[in-house]
Amino acid sequence: MTGPRVGGLAGGLALVLLTASPPARLPAQDTNAIDRGVRIGIVYRPGVRPGMVMLPRKGLDSVRVMVARDLDYSDRFEIITLPGGDSIRLSTASPSGGATTPRGGRPRTSASSGAGGGAQSAIGSLNYPLYQALGADFALDITAAGDTTIATLHDIAAAGVRRAVRAQLPAPGSPDFRQAVHRMADQVLQAALGTPGIAATRVLFVKEGKVYLIDQDGAEIKLVSSTDRQAMSPAWAADGHHFAYMEFQAGKGWLYYQDMGTGKRTPVSTTGTALDFTPAFSPDGQTLAFSRATEEGTDLYTINIKNNCCLRRLTVGHFSDNLSPTFSPDGQRIAFVSTRPGLPQIYVMAADGTDQQLFAPFDYGVTGSSNAPEWSPDGQSVAFHRDVAGTLQVFVLDVRTRTVRQLTSVGRNEDPTWAPDSRHLAFVSDRSGYRQLWIIDLDTGRIRPLLQQSGARLPAWSPRLSEAPSTTP
Amino acid sequence: MKSVSLLLVIGLAAAATAASSCGGNPPPAQPTPNADSAAAAAKARQDSIDAANAEAARRAAEDSARIARQREADSLAALGRSSEEVRAMLAAMIHFDYDKSNVRSDDMGALDQKVAILQANPDLRIRVGGHCDERGSDEYNLALGNRRAQAAKQYLVSHGIDAGRIETQSWGEERPLVDGHDESAWSQNRRDEFEVISGGDNLKRPS
Numbered sequence: 235m236t237g238p239r240v241g242g243l244a245g246g247l248a249l250v251l252l253t254a255s256p257p258a259r260l261p262a263q264d265t266n267a268i269d270r271g272v273r274i275g276i277v278y279r280p281g282v283r284p285g286m287v288m289l290p291r292k293g294l295d296s297v298r299v300m301v302a303r304d305l306d307y308s309d310r311f312e313i314i315t316l317p318g319g320d321s322i323r324l325s326t327a328s329p330s331g332g333a334t335t336p337r338g339g340r341p342r343t344s345a346s347s348g349a350g351g352g353a354q355s356a357i358g359s360l361n362y363p364l365y366q367a368l369g370a371d372f373a374l375d376i377t378a379a380g381d382t383t384i385a386t387l388h389d390i391a392a393a394g395v396r397r398a399v400r401a402q403l404p405a406p407g408s409p410d411f412r413q414a415v416h417r418m419a420d421q422v423l424q425a426a427l428g429t430p431g432i433a434a435t436r437v438l439f440v441k442e443g444k445v446y447l448i449d450q451d452g453a454e455i456k457l458v459s460s461t462d463r464q465a466m467s468p469a470w471a472a473d474g475h476h477f478a479y480m481e482f483q484a485g486k487g488w489l490y491y492q493d494m495g496t497g498k499r500t501p502v503s504t505t506g507t508a509l510d511f512t513p514a515f516s517p518d519g520q521t522l523a524f525s526r527a528t529e530e531g532t533d534l535y536t537i538n539i540k541n542n543c544c545l546r547r548l549t550v551g552h553f554s555d556n557l558s559p560t561f562s563p564d565g566q567r568i569a570f571v572s573t574r575p576g577l578p579q580i581y582v583m584a585a586d587g588t589d590q591q592l593f594a595p596f597d598y599g600v601t602g603s604s605n606a607p608e609w610s611p612d613g614q615s616v617a618f619h620r621d622v623a624g625t626l627q628v629f630v631l632d633v634r635t636r637t638v639r640q641l642t643s644v645g646r647n648e649d650p651t652w653a654p655d656s657r658h659l660a661f662v663s664d665r666s667g668y669r670q671l672w673i674i675d676l677d678t679g680r681i682r683p684l685l686q687q688s689g690a691r692l693p694a695w696s697p698r699l700s701e702a703p704s705t706t707p
Numbered sequence: 708m709k710s711v712s713l714l715l716v717i718g719l720a721a722a723a724t725a726a727s728s729c730g731g732n733p734p735p736a737q738p739t740p741n742a743d744s745a746a747a748a749a750k751a752r753q754d755s756i757d758a759a760n761a762e763a764a765r766r767a768a769e770d771s772a773r774i775a776r777q778r779e780a781d782s783l784a785a786l787g788r789s790s791e792e793v794r795a796m797l798a799a800m801i802h803f804d805y806d807k808s809n810v811r812s813d814d815m816g817a818l819d820q821k822v823a824i825l826q827a828n829p830d831l832r833i834r835v836g837g838h839c840d841e842r843g844s845d846e847y848n849l850a851l852g853n854r855r856a857q858a859a860k861q862y863l864v865s866h867g868i869d870a871g872r873i874e875t876q877s878w879g880e881e882r883p884l885v886d887g888h889d890e891s892a893w894s895q896n897r898r899d900e901f902e903v904i905s906g907g908d909n910l911k912r913p914s
Contacts, residue, residue, distance in 0.1 A: 525846075577806075
């Protein structure tokens with residue numbers, strides 16, 4: 235290396251670049267007004283995340299912007315965006331390869347996109363020392379070769395290509411385009427970190443009595459409930475192709491099971507005689523647990539959703555209500571809300587209704603109502619909301635230690651739902667002045683709005699949607 | 708008194724017949740003036756009784772006709788107005804404290820009125836709808852609204868109304884009566900509503 239000269243250049247460029255586009259990060263917001271004796275649970279570790287340089291190119295801007303945003307929203311990278319121009323992308327000093335492009339900075343699409351040995355010719359053209367000086371661990375180069383889009387992930391420290399992700403993307407604007415790009419972003423994340431991403435996921439929610447679907451990046455809002463009757467409590471099946479929800483009808487609450495692809499909806503058998511609500515699928519998709527309000531109060535039931543049979547009662551409340559079931563990811567247990575201590579609190583039982591016990595500890599007469607539990611996909615946590623000083627805040631229960639930590643403190647925050655990575659939660663908050671959907675990353679505390687529309691509530695985050703919802707029944 | 712007088716007259720007539728039909732000795736001749744005067748007195752007495760009875764009957768008939776005419780004259784407007792008042796009493800909402808489902812003592816009078824209306828109108832069937840304010844959890848409020856509807860139903864049933872005449876429903880916080888985000892709105896939204904399912908035409912006022 236030519237050491238001082240290159241270093242000085244890189245340093246100067248870095249100063250310019252960092253001034254031009256500082257890392258877009260919101261500070262962790264929920265640091266105030268935590269109740270006495272409650273430790274806020276956010277561990278904020280700035281600088282720990284690997285840097286990811288998004289290489290500028292001509293063309294494919296919509297794909298590049300989406301992938302960059304997906305990687306940013308994963309909260310696993312510091313995204314470093316370079317201004318356009320190959321003078322920055324390409325090395326000024328090419329000590330080893332001497333493979334600087336002779337074509338006056340025109341992007342070399344086919345040559346740089348080859349995997350394995352083919353990529354070698356591109357390696358020498360990247361200014362790895364510069365990116366390293368910028369704090370980057372990875373560089374992502376998105377190019378096109380014919381109808382194939384190629385995302386080439388460079389490992390800066392290794393000064394080589396980690397992986398080239400290829401996809402034949404639908405045309406921008408076509409219905410499957412965005413999900414295909416999101417899947418590409420997830421593959422890049424997987425290649426970089428060995429962890430699956432959450433870009434190709436969606437969130438169901440309720441607004442003005444109707445169920446909507448929205449991509450996790452806030453795009454493509456779509457109405458999915460099919461009647462004008464008031465709907466509540468959407469819930470995903472683990473296959474990502476079906477969901478259930480409750481609808482008010484003729485003085486009762488009905489449960490419906492709906493195919494996401496075809497929109498075909500089926501009433502769940504035995505409903506329509508009572509107020510049935512808060513449906514939740516078992517992980518194997520065979521069982522739907524739900525709450526039923528009758529003269530005796532509200533109790534939990536299960537029904538076989540595949541055969542629409544075999545109604546089974548799990549709780550007998552008498553003088554208490556039992557509601558809002560959520561399965562552990564192994565299907566063995568159900569967390570739920572029970573008012574047996576006087577106020578609603580979080581309980582747990584075996585999936586057959588036995589061994590009912592308190593789950594989230596509380597101080598009798600001090601702790602407020604706790605509601606809306608959702609078991610994390612990794613099984614380690616249960617998110618819920620709890621009344622703190624007259625408003626609601628999001629908490630997380632550690633399943634192993636049975637300790638709770640408070641995640642939010644700004645405004646009213648409720649109805650948390652886990653992303654499939656078990657580190658992001660979507661929830662409802664009025665911190666901006668009206669109730670809307672937000673997403674918090676538990677590792678960094680970063681919070682971003684998912685949907686900037688008033689009145690959205692009861693979000694339900696999908697599992698990973700590896701393919702477009704199928705149209706097969 | 709009237710029937711006693713009648714029996715007396717019949718008794719006298721029977722006695723006269725028995726005396727005249729006895730065999731054997733001819734009956735002693737009764738002094739005719741006496742017999743005439745007795746018969747005349749009985750007749751006069753009977754006439755007087757009959758006249759009094761007729762007059763009483765006529766007056767009673769007149770009274771009932773007059774009342775009937777009056778009722779008939781008033782029936783459409785007055786009964787209709789009365790039915791509306793009864794309907795309003797029936798629909799009067801009751802309210803709840805935050806996160807509570809017990810019937811408040813200041814609402815028991817309103818429920819007692821509904822008991823009386825349900826008793827006076829045996830064909831009447833109603834639905835109780837339980838509602839919550841926006842402060843609690845959305846889904847928990849469905850359970851709470853159910854408790855509130857059941858609380859009113861149990862009150863009515865414990866006061867003698869057949870449970871089969873009362874349906875219940877919970878709306879949670881989905882149908883606020885008043886928009887607003889303060890206690891004045893919330894306190895109005897924490898309520899039970901009462902609506903007629905059937906038998907609500909021309910509701911009778913409880914006696």
